[in-house]
Amino acid sequence: MARSGSGSRIAALSVAGVLAGTVLVGCGDGGSDSDTAGSAKKASASGGPGAREEGTRAVRSAYDRTAEEDTARVTLKVRTSAQGDSVTADGKGTVDLEDGDSVMTVTAEGQRMEQRVVDQVLYQKPPAGQAPGGKPWIKIDLEKVAARQGAGGQTMNDPARSAALAKAVDDKDVTEKGTAEVGGVRTTRYRVVVDVAELPDGRKLSEQVGPTLPMDLWLDDEGRIRRQQVDMTVKAAPAARGESRAGASSGPRQVTVRTVLEFTDFGVDVDADAPPARQVTDMTDEAARQGGVRS
Incomplete structure (x- = not known):
């Protein structure tokens, strides 16, 4: 698949979608009831x-x-679409469910990239010869x-704040959608609508993703997330001059991102180490200007 200008930017946004999705697990909101999962099944079965x-x-x-499981193995699929183009990114690796550190391999448009998140700093190792600065790694803080x-963007990217998503759900926003097997494990599926206004700096965030954020969660018999699907429609910055196709609007673009994650092997080791500084080019400023992550 040839990489057009817009296609290249979509590939960059797909990586941003990966990050947005993976941190949604994060740390919990405290005070969980040890009988919650079982009582939910009984209530649903009885229709009470x-x-x-x-x-x-x-x-x-x-x-x-x-x-509480600390770590897990994760697989993901991110489909990002804008202006008639779409890119699918597939990833696999391990993640620290508390602080968000991770080690992953992401494949998009036939190219493979190593990716690490360490202490909220993203490190990416593009295919040989494609990283700017003549070094193998780039980093984005x-x-x-x-x-x-x-701050709205930080809610999506900071695992320490991700529990706010759960707190922004009330009774009218959760619907049980039946059972399904995920990775050979029996799960119960819930359709969830997050009220963006209830999130920290929700008014700012709603300007980017709208008033609600739809999610589907598949929970196992112990109440743990086995699969999570997040659908976002993001208002992205206009394409740069020369990148927009003939007839395309130069105004803000609608970018849709669907992120599907599956978690297995809870308790697996996660070795997320930053690469040596001499091998890294800092791309934080450029990422902030573009509003996304380069690939």
Whole structure:
């Protein structure tokens, strides 16, 4: 597949989508009930008036229960579309469910890239000869980028704040959608709608992703997340001069991102180490200007 100007920018945004999705697990919101998962199943099966409330409790406690496992193996698929072009990125690796450190291999448009997140700094190793600066690795400080783009972006990128997503869900926003096997494990699927206004700096964030954020969660018998699907429609910056196709609008673009993650092998080792500084080119400023992550 040839890389057009817009296609290249979509590939960059797909990596940003990977990051946005992976940190949604993060750390929990505290005070989980050890009987929540079981009581939710009983209420749903009986069709009683407490079914929706129990489903909400199961969703909220899932973030705690998953984070309590400390680490997991993760696979993901991110489909990013804009202006008639789309890119699918596939990844696999390991993630620290509490602080967000991760080691992954991401493949998009037939090219493979190594990616690490260490202490909220993203390191990427593009295919040989494609990294700027003549060094094998690039780095982007996610906290600095988030600070320049507003606190709303930091909510999406900071695992320590990701529990706010669960807190922004109430009874009317959770619907049980049946059961399914995920990686050979029986799960219960929940459709969740997050009220963006309830998130930190929600007004700013809603300008980027709209008033609500739809998610689907598949929880196992212990209430842990086995699969998570997030759909976002993001208002992206206009294409740079010369990159937009004939007839394309030069105004803000609508970029849709679907991120699907699956978690297995809880407790696996995660060796997320920063590469040597002499091998790294800092691209934080450029990432902040573009509003995305280069690939």
